[in-house]
Amino acid sequence: MAGGASLIRLTGITKTYGEGQAAVHALRGIDLDIAQGEFVAVMGPSGSGKSTAMNILGCLDMPTRGGYLFQGVHVEKLSRDQRALLRRHFFGFVFQGFNLLARTTALENVELPLIYRGAPTATRHAAARAALRQVGLEGWEHHNPGELSGGQQQRVAIARAIVTQPIVLLADEPTGNLDTRTSEEIMDLIVALNRDHGITVLMVTHEPEMAAYAHRIVRFVDGRVDSDARQQGRA
Amino acid sequence: MWWNTLMLAMRAIRRNLMRSFLTILGVVIGVAAVITIVTLGNGATQSVSDQIASMGSNLLMVRPGQRYGPGASAAPRFKLADVEAVHTQISGVAAVAPVVSSAVTAVYQANNWSTSVTGTTNDYFTAGNWVIAAGREFTEAEERAGKAVCVIGATIRDKLFGQQNPVGAEIRIKQFACEVIGLLKAKGQSAMGSDQDDTVIMPLRTVQRRLAGSVDVNMIMVSVATGTSIDAVKLQLDLLLRERRKIGGSEEDDFRVLDTRQIADALTGTTRILTLLLGAVAAVSLLVGGIGIMNIMLVSVTERTREIGIRLAIGALEREVLLQFLIEAVVLSSLGGLIGIVLAAAASIFLAGLMSVPYIFDPAINLLSFVFSAAIGVMFGYFPARRAARLDPIEALRHE
Numbered sequence: 001m002a003g004g005a006s007l008i009r010l011t012g013i014t015k016t017y018g019e020g021q022a023a024v025h026a027l028r029g030i031d032l033d034i035a036q037g038e039f040v041a042v043m044g045p046s047g048s049g050k051s052t053a054m055n056i057l058g059c060l061d062m063p064t065r066g067g068y069l070f071q072g073v074h075v076e077k078l079s080r081d082q083r084a085l086l087r088r089h090f091f092g093f094v095f096q097g098f099n100l101l102a103r104t105t106a107l108e109n110v111e112l113p114l115i116y117r118g119a120p121t122a123t124r125h126a127a128a129r130a131a132l133r134q135v136g137l138e139g140w141e142h143h144n145p146g147e148l149s150g151g152q153q154q155r156v157a158i159a160r161a162i163v164t165q166p167i168v169l170l171a172d173e174p175t176g177n178l179d180t181r182t183s184e185e186i187m188d189l190i191v192a193l194n195r196d197h198g199i200t201v202l203m204v205t206h207e208p209e210m211a212a213y214a215h216r217i218v219r220f221v222d223g224r225v226d227s228d229a230r231q232q233g234r235a
Numbered sequence: 236m237w238w239n240t241l242m243l244a245m246r247a248i249r250r251n252l253m254r255s256f257l258t259i260l261g262v263v264i265g266v267a268a269v270i271t272i273v274t275l276g277n278g279a280t281q282s283v284s285d286q287i288a289s290m291g292s293n294l295l296m297v298r299p300g301q302r303y304g305p306g307a308s309a310a311p312r313f314k315l316a317d318v319e320a321v322h323t324q325i326s327g328v329a330a331v332a333p334v335v336s337s338a339v340t341a342v343y344q345a346n347n348w349s350t351s352v353t354g355t356t357n358d359y360f361t362a363g364n365w366v367i368a369a370g371r372e373f374t375e376a377e378e379r380a381g382k383a384v385c386v387i388g389a390t391i392r393d394k395l396f397g398q399q400n401p402v403g404a405e406i407r408i409k410q411f412a413c414e415v416i417g418l419l420k421a422k423g424q425s426a427m428g429s430d431q432d433d434t435v436i437m438p439l440r441t442v443q444r445r446l447a448g449s450v451d452v453n454m455i456m457v458s459v460a461t462g463t464s465i466d467a468v469k470l471q472l473d474l475l476l477r478e479r480r481k482i483g484g485s486e487e488d489d490f491r492v493l494d495t496r497q498i499a500d501a502l503t504g505t506t507r508i509l510t511l512l513l514g515a516v517a518a519v520s521l522l523v524g525g526i527g528i529m530n531i532m533l534v535s536v537t538e539r540t541r542e543i544g545i546r547l548a549i550g551a552l553e554r555e556v557l558l559q560f561l562i563e564a565v566v567l568s569s570l571g572g573l574i575g576i577v578l579a580a581a582a583s584i585f586l587a588g589l590m591s592v593p594y595i596f597d598p599a600i601n602l603l604s605f606v607f608s609a610a611i612g613v614m615f616g617y618f619p620a621r622r623a624a625r626l627d628p629i630e631a632l633r634h635e
Contacts, residue, residue: 055629058548060548060628060629061629080553081552081553081554084547084550084551084552084553085550085552086550087548087549087550088549088550088551089550091550093548093549095632099541099544099545099548099632100545101542101545102250102542103250103251104246104250108246112545112546112549113549113550115239115242115243116239116546116549116550116551116552116555117550118239160549
C-alpha cells in the first residue's frame with residue numbers, strides 16, 4: 001500500500017528516563033511515517049523501545065524530544081487533557097491483558113468510551129450492540145468478563161476500541177494471551193477492520209505469524225528503527 | 236457530563252454493594268446518633284416546659300427565706316394580711332393564693348395513703364392552672380368557717396377510691412373526717428419529677444386550725460395577669476414585702492420570689508446544654524465516619540488503579556475521573572445520611588416512647604445532618620479522587 005497522506009509522522013523522537021549517569025535511553029531518535037489505512041506490525045526484542053514508541057503513538061506518553069504530528073497536530077505540544085481528548089476521538093486501544101472492567105457486562109464495557117463522549121443512552125446501547133455484533137458476540141451482551149473465554153474477552157475489548165469508530169487502532173500484543181486458533185480468529189477480525197473500515201492498525205507483537213498479517217513490519221532494536229519493510233501478499 | 240459521571244459513580248457503587256454498605260456504616264451511625272440525640276433532647280426540653288406550664292405560667296412563688304451573715308435568725312412567716320395586701324396593693328395580678336401545707340395520711344375505708352394537704356383559697360386553682368373535673372370549689376362560707384371539706388387530686392382518688400366517684404364521700408385525715416367536694420383534673424409529673432396529682436386541698440383556715448395549729452402562711456402564690464410584665468410585678472412585690480416586713484434600705488431580703496419562667500429557663504437550659512454536648516459527641520462520630528469513607532475510597536483507588544488506567548486510556552479527562560470518584564464519595568455519604576435519617580426516626584420514636592418524652596420531628600436537624608454528611612463526602616472524597624485523577628495511565632494499566 002503506497003501513498004496516502006501521512007496520518008502519523010514521528011521525527012527525531014527520543015525518550016529518556018532519569019538523568020545523568022542513571023539515564024535510560026528508551027528511544028534514541030525515531031523517524032516514522034504512517035499513512036491512513038496502513039496495517040503496521042511493530043516488532044523487536046523486549047527493551048527495544050517498541051512499547052515506549054507505542055505509548056507515545058497512542059498519546060499516552062510524551063517524547064523527551066522530537067515531533068509527533070497526528071493529522072497535522074503537534075501532539076508533543078498538547079496538554080494532558082488535550083491528549084485525552086485526542087485518544088477519546090481518534091484512537092482505540094486493545095491490550096494483551098484485555099483490560100476490561102470486572103463485574104461489568106460486555107455491553108457496559110463497550111459503552112464506556114461513549115459515556116465519555118456524552119452520547120445519549122439509546123445511541124450508546126445501539127452502538128455498543130452493533131460493535132459486539134461486528135466482533136461476533138451477539139447474545140453475549142449481558143455476560144461479565146469472568147464468564148467469557150479469553151478470545152471472547154479480547155473480542156469485547158476490540159468492540160470497545162472500535163465503538164467510537166476511531167481512525168487508529170493500537171493493539172499491544174493482542175494475541176499474547178491466546179492460543180493459536182483464537183489468535184487467528186482475532187487477527188482475522190483485525191484484518192477485516194483494517195480492510196473493510198479503513199482503520200489504521202498499529203500492532204505490537206513478537207510472533208512472526210501475527211506480524212505476517214500486516215502490510216508493513218517495523219522492527220525496533222535498541223531504541224532505534226532497525227528495519228522497515230513492506231510485504232506483499234496479505235492485504 | 237454531570238449526569239454521565241453520576242451514572243458511572245452509581246455503577247461503581249452497585250458493583251461493590253457490600254463494600255459500599257460497610258463504607259457508609261460510619262456515616263449512617265453518626266447521622267442517626269446526631270438526629271436521635273437532638274430529637275430526644277428537644278422532646279425532653281418540650282416535656283419540661285410543658286410540665287412547667289402545667290404548674291401555672293406567669294407564676295410567682297414567694298417564700299420566707301433565711302438571711303445570711305452574723306445575727307441571722309429564721310425569717311418570719313407570712314400572715315394572711317400579707318396576702319390581702321398583695322391582692323389589694325399590687326396591680327397586674329390575676330390571682331393571689333396563700334399556701335399552708337402539711338404532711339398527712341388520708342384514710343378511706345380500708346385504704347390509706349400518705350400525702351400532703353394544702354390549705355389555700357379558690358385563687359389557688361386559678362394560679363396553679365387546676366381544673367375541677369368533678370364537684371365544685373369551696374364556698375365563701377366554707378372558707379370563712381374553716382369547714383372540713385376538700386378537693387382531691389387524681390392520685391388520691393386512684394389510691395383511696397379506685398374507679399368510684401369520690402365526690403360526697405368522707406375521708407379521714409388525722410383525727411377529723413373531711414367531705415370530698417371536688418376532684419381535680421390530672422396534671423401528671425411536675426418539672427422536678429414529683430406527682431402533682433398527689434394532693435389534697437382544703438380551705439386555708441381548716442388547715443391552719445386543725446393541722447398546722449398556727450395562723451402562718453408558708454408561701455404566697457401570685458399569678459401575674461397576662462399582658463403584664465412579670466418583672467414589674469416582682470418589683471412591686473419586693474417593695475411591698477420589704478415595707479411590711481420592715482427591712483431597712485441596706486438589708487437583704489428575708490424572703491424569696493421564685494418565678495416559674497426562671498425555673499423553666501433554668502431547666503430547659505440544662506437539657507439544652509446536655510443535648511448540645513451529646514450532639515457534639517455524636518457529630519465527632521460522624522466525622523470519624525467520614526474518615527472511614529476516605530480510608531475506603533483510598534483503598535478503592537488503589538484497588539481500581541487498572542480501571543482508572545483503562546478510563547484514562549480511552550480518553551477520560553482528569554476532571555472526569557476526579558468527579559467520578561468525588562461523586563461516588565458524595566453519593567455514598569449522602570446515602571449514608573438518608574439511611575441515618577430513617578434509622579434516627581425509628582430510634583427516636585422508639586426511645587421517646589421508652590423515656591415518655593414527646594417525639595418532635597425537627598426538619599432543621601435532619602436537613603443539617605444530611606447536608607453535613609454530603610459535605611463529608613466532598614471533604615474526605617476529594618483527596619482519594621485527586622489521587623485517582625492524577626494517575627499516569629501507562630503506570631495504571633501496568634498495575635496488577
